[in-house]
Amino acid sequence: MENGHCPKILIVDDEKGLRIGTKRLLEGEGYSVETAENGYDGIKLGTTTEFDLAIIDLKMPDIDGIQVMKEILKVYPDSVCLIATGYASYETAIEAIKFGAFSYIPKPFTPEELFQKLSQGYSRRELILEKKKWKQEREERLLEVAFEKSRLNTIINSITDGLLVVNKNGEAVLYNPSALKYLSFDQIKIEEYIIDKLHPQIAELINKFLSSQKCEQKSFSSEVELKPNREFYVEATSSPVANPDGTLAGVVVVMKDITELKKIEFLKSQFVSMVSHELKAPIAAVYGYLKLFSDTSIHLSEEQKLNYLNRSQIRLDGLLKMVNDLLDISRMELKTVNKEIKEIDLHVIIKAIIELFQIEIKKKNISVNVKSSEMLPCLHADQDEISRLFTNLISNAIKYNKTNGSIDIIISSSGNYIILEVKDTGIGLKPAEKTKLFQEFFRAKNEKTKDISGTGLGLSIVKRIVDSYSGKLAVESEFNIGTSFKIFLPLRNGINNKEQKAGN
Amino acid sequence: MAKIAIIDDDPDILDASSLVLTSKGYEVVTATNPDDGYKIVKENSPDLIILDVMMNEPDDGFFLAQKFRKEKISSPIIMYTSVSKSLGMDFGVNELVPVDEFVEKPISPEQLIEKVEKLLHAKGGV
Numbered sequence: 001m002e003n004g005h006c007p008k009i010l011i012v013d014d015e016k017g018l019r020i021g022t023k024r025l026l027e028g029e030g031y032s033v034e035t036a037e038n039g040y041d042g043i044k045l046g047t048t049t050e051f052d053l054a055i056i057d058l059k060m061p062d063i064d065g066i067q068v069m070k071e072i073l074k075v076y077p078d079s080v081c082l083i084a085t086g087y088a089s090y091e092t093a094i095e096a097i098k099f100g101a102f103s104y105i106p107k108p109f110t111p112e113e114l115f116q117k118l119s120q121g122y123s124r125r126e127l128i129l130e131k132k133k134w135k136q137e138r139e140e141r142l143l144e145v146a147f148e149k150s151r152l153n154t155i156i157n158s159i160t161d162g163l164l165v166v167n168k169n170g171e172a173v174l175y176n177p178s179a180l181k182y183l184s185f186d187q188i189k190i191e192e193y194i195i196d197k198l199h200p201q202i203a204e205l206i207n208k209f210l211s212s213q214k215c216e217q218k219s220f221s222s223e224v225e226l227k228p229n230r231e232f233y234v235e236a237t238s239s240p241v242a243n244p245d246g247t248l249a250g251v252v253v254v255m256k257d258i259t260e261l262k263k264i265e266f267l268k269s270q271f272v273s274m275v276s277h278e279l280k281a282p283i284a285a286v287y288g289y290l291k292l293f294s295d296t297s298i299h300l301s302e303e304q305k306l307n308y309l310n311r312s313q314i315r316l317d318g319l320l321k322m323v324n325d326l327l328d329i330s331r332m333e334l335k336t337v338n339k340e341i342k343e344i345d346l347h348v349i350i351k352a353i354i355e356l357f358q359i360e361i362k363k364k365n366i367s368v369n370v371k372s373s374e375m376l377p378c379l380h381a382d383q384d385e386i387s388r389l390f391t392n393l394i395s396n397a398i399k400y401n402k403t404n405g406s407i408d409i410i411i412s413s414s415g416n417y418i419i420l421e422v423k424d425t426g427i428g429l430k431p432a433e434k435t436k437l438f439q440e441f442f443r444a445k446n447e448k449t450k451d452i453s454g455t456g457l458g459l460s461i462v463k464r465i466v467d468s469y470s471g472k473l474a475v476e477s478e479f480n481i482g483t484s485f486k487i488f489l490p491l492r493n494g495i496n497n498k499e500q501k502a503g504n
Numbered sequence: 505m506a507k508i509a510i511i512d513d514d515p516d517i518l519d520a521s522s523l524v525l526t527s528k529g530y531e532v533v534t535a536t537n538p539d540d541g542y543k544i545v546k547e548n549s550p551d552l553i554i555l556d557v558m559m560n561e562p563d564d565g566f567f568l569a570q571k572f573r574k575e576k577i578s579s580p581i582i583m584y585t586s587v588s589k590s591l592g593m594d595f596g597v598n599e600l601v602p603v604d605e606f607v608e609k610p611i612s613p614e615q616l617i618e619k620v621e622k623l624l625h626a627k628g629g630v
Contacts, residue, residue, distance in 0.1 A: 277558055280586040280609055281514055287610035288520030295613060298527040311516055 007122055008049070011035045012042030012068055013057040013084070018107075022055070025111055026118075039063030046072035051079050052125050053118060055105070058085030058092060066099050073100045078128045080121040084109070162234070162255035164188075165241065168248050170195040170210055182226060182234055182255050199224055205238035206251045215240045215248040223258065233262040271440070278322055282315035318453075325457045328388065329440070329464075339382040339468075346379060346411055346420070347372065349387050353394050364403045372411035379418050380492050385465045392458040393422040393485050399452050400426035400483070416491055417471075423484040429477040437475060438463040448480075462487075506624050507531040507548060511541030511568070512556035512584060517611070521554065524613045525620070538568045545572065550579055552624055555603075557585045569602035580604045580623035584611065 009031050013019050016037065023033045034049075036042035039062045046054055046068070054072060058065040069081045083096040086107040093104040102124055105117050156163060162179035166172055172194040180188060183202075188194065195203050195210075201224045208220050219239045226232045234255040243249040289308040292298055300308070347370070354361070354368055361368060379386070390409075397407045405425035412419045427448040429437065436442045443449070443456040462485075466473050469489050477483035508530050512518050515536065522532045533548050535541040545553060553572065557565040569581050581602065586609040605619045 277586045281517075284586065284609035284611065285514060285516035285520070288517055288613075291613050292520055292523055295524070295527075298523060308519075315516060 006030060006032045007052040007118075007125075008032045008034070009118070010042070010046050010051040010054040010056075010072075012039065012046070012054065012060070012065070014038055014060045015057070018057075022114070025114070029115070031118075039065070039068045042068045043071045046079070047075040050076045053121050054079055054081045055084050056081060057107075058083050058096070059087060066096060066101075069096075069101060070099055078125070078132065080125045080128075082117055082121060160257070162253075164194075164253045164255075165250055166194060166206060166210075166253075167250040168210065168213060169193070170206065173250060179255065182232075182257070184226070199226060202236050202238075202253060202255075205236055206253060208238065209240045209248060209251045213248050215242045215246060223262075224255075230259070230262055230266065233257070233259045267440075275322075275326065279319065282319040282322075285315045286312040325461065328461050329457055339385065341380050341382060343378050343380055344383050344386055346386070349383070350390055350394075350409055353387065353391050356391075357394060357398055360398050364398065364401060364405070366398060366401055366404070367406045368409070369406065370409045370411075373413060375413075376411060377413055377418060377491050379489065381469065381489070385468075389462050389465050389487070390420075390422070392462050396458060397422055397424035397426065397483075399454065400424065400449070402426060405482075413491075417488040418491055420487040420489065421484060423482065425482040428479040428481050428483050429475070430479050434475060434477060438473070505529045505531060506551040507533065508552045508554065508620065509533050509535070509541070509545050509548060509550035510554045511535045511538070511544075511565075512554070513537060514556070517556070517584070517609070521611065521616065524616060528617060530620070538564050541568060542571065545577065545579075551627065552580050552582065552620060553577075554582045554584065557583055566602070573602040580627055582607055582616075582619055582623065584609055 009026055011019055011022055011033060012035075013022075014037055019035045019037065023035055026033050034045055034051075036045050039060045042054075042056065043063075045051075051072075054069070056065040056069050056072075060068075065083055065085070069083065072079055072081065077100075080102045081100065082103050082105050083092075083101045084105045084107050085092060096104050102121050103117055105113065109117075156174075156176045159176065160178055162182040163174070163176045164172065164179045164183075165174035170193050171191045172188050173190060175188045180186075183198065185197070195206060198206070201222050205220050205222055209215075217240070219237050221235055221237045224234050224236050226234055235258045236253055236255045238251050238253045240248055241250045241252055289312050292300060292308065293305070350370055354370075394407065394409070401407065401424050407425075408421070408423040410419075410421040410423070412421075429444060430446065433444045433446075437444075438459050440457065440460045442460075443454055463473060466487055466489070471490060472488040474486040474488070475483065476486070508525055510518055510521050510525075510532060511534070512521070513536050518534050518536065522534060525532050533544050533550065535544045541555070544550075553569075555565040555569055557563065565583055569583065572579075572581065582605045583603045585606055604623055607616055607619060
């Protein structure tokens with residue numbers, strides 16, 4: 001046949017001669033033919049295989065041809081059936097077609113007549129199949145589109161950034177739940193003018209495009225404070241949406257929550273102010289005293305001179321410490337700390353630090369006790385870091401301690417950890433203060449800390465050091481009773497075991 | 505000679521400033537925090553007040569100055585500041601700045617004396 005497909009034909013007829021003859025005729029023309037010698041066989045064949053065409057004899061001994069056709073059409077409604085019969089009659093033809101036959105072919109038929117009918121039937125069949133194919137494809141396409149659309153909607157509704165799209169007239173056409181939340185709207189009406197309901201800064205971002213109605217590939221961003229006092233900040237970005245012909249279709253606004261970022265920015269600028277103040281104070285103090293020395297109109301006694309020199313020195317020491325604290329922080333932030341790991345003697349370090357703080361310790365009459373377990377494994381760490389760690393903890397223990405109070409420094413070990421504890425009888429911490437204790441710049445501020453100075457960096461440095469050793473920090477404190485800082489540092493296996501054995 | 509109150513939490517600044525002013529013949533009273541500062545001003549009625557901008561909290565000095573003005577204390581006020589003048593000022597547009605002069609730390613005694621004399625002269629007292 002024309003398109004290479006071999007049409008399948010079923011012949012159902014009790015006349016053997018007709019069956020064989022027609023089969024031979026049709027196979028000669030390239031058809032694939034199967035035959036059934038009675039109605040029931042015809043039904044069996046026609047309902048188990050899909051035939052393109054079927055020629056069914058009307059009058060058969062076992063069952064009516066039309067009945068056979070009905071059964072076949074029940075299973076394969078697209079098979080094209082022709083009813084053939086010697087009993088040509090108008091009524092028969094109508095009945096056949098009524099029940100689904102494509103056509104009626106009177107017997108006897110010439111080959112030409114047969115081929116003509118078959119050709120018509122086959123064209124019909126092809127049309128049916130094609131229509132079926134298109135319908136299926138269209139359904140699939142629609143399903144795809146619906147799926148894509150719902151997938152897109154799901155995606156848009158899931159993103160945490162707020163999304164709002166307006167058309168060139170400023171009417172809302174698309175939005176997501178985040179946009180509703182950020183803009184504090186109960187609802188957004190589609191195709192309703194929305195510009196005047198928006199925060200003026202956001203309206204301005206949109207109007208940049210709406211007013212010019214131009215579609216240049218540009219975006220505008222603004223930081224918008226949607227809730228006062230830095231409670232909620234977004235970065236809103238507006239971009240044009242183009243029609244296929246390049247004209248402006250609308251504007252899309254994306255709102256990103258930057259509240260956290262703004263908080264950090266604020267903390268940082270607060271920090272800078274604070275640092276600037278803290279750094280200038282000792283400089284101003286020393287400068288002030290020096291000016292007294294150089295002012296000829298002012299007479300200073302020897303005692304005064306000594307006093308001022310001494311105090312200048314103390315202020316400069318404090319300034320140096322502050323600068324070191326800041327350098328430590330910035331070093332750690334840049335992660336450029338090169339640890340020099342070696343075996344360190346904790347007792348030596350602690351003793352040196354206590355010496356350093358002798359003046360402050362004596363001033364408050366604090367008793368310092370250092371206790372350590374007998375069989376201590378060796379700690380391998382960077383000397384400067386451990387020294388810094390103890391300095392900060394002991395400094396706090398002194399600063400926040402009561403007069404005549406005490407500080408206990410306890411070194412012990414447990415399992416794979418060495419435990420360093422610094423305990424004081426100081427003013428302690430309130431529960432709220434405990435949670436923020438290691439945050440940068442945090443300083444406990446209550447009625448008892450009025451006269452205590454510091455940068456708020458000491459403990460954040462301690463935490464960084466402990467973290468860098470994969471250690472653990474624990475704080476226990478009771479307001480007005482005292483505080484204990486416990487540090488767990490993991491021991492390095494292998495090396496330490498060897499040392500211990502050597503020590504034994 | 506005029507009486508001057510200095511309110512600053514830094515004892516070294518306080519001492520040095522006091523010495524500079526007393527050597528020029530002024531009478532000086534001091535305080536190290538806003539509460540004590542308020543007390544000494546009320547008790548002594550100084551002819552001039554010197555305030556540090558930041559004591560326990562940022563802007564402590566400004567709030568104290570505002571408080572003085574609200575209570576109709578008209579003595580001229582000099583503010584010590586270690587950060588640029590504009591930082592930390594959170595006043596409404598209509599509010600008058602309660603401070604008459606700023607002196608940035610580190611303080612130059614010459615500058616301080618100059619400003620003190622200018623303000624006292626303007627006030628009309630000596």
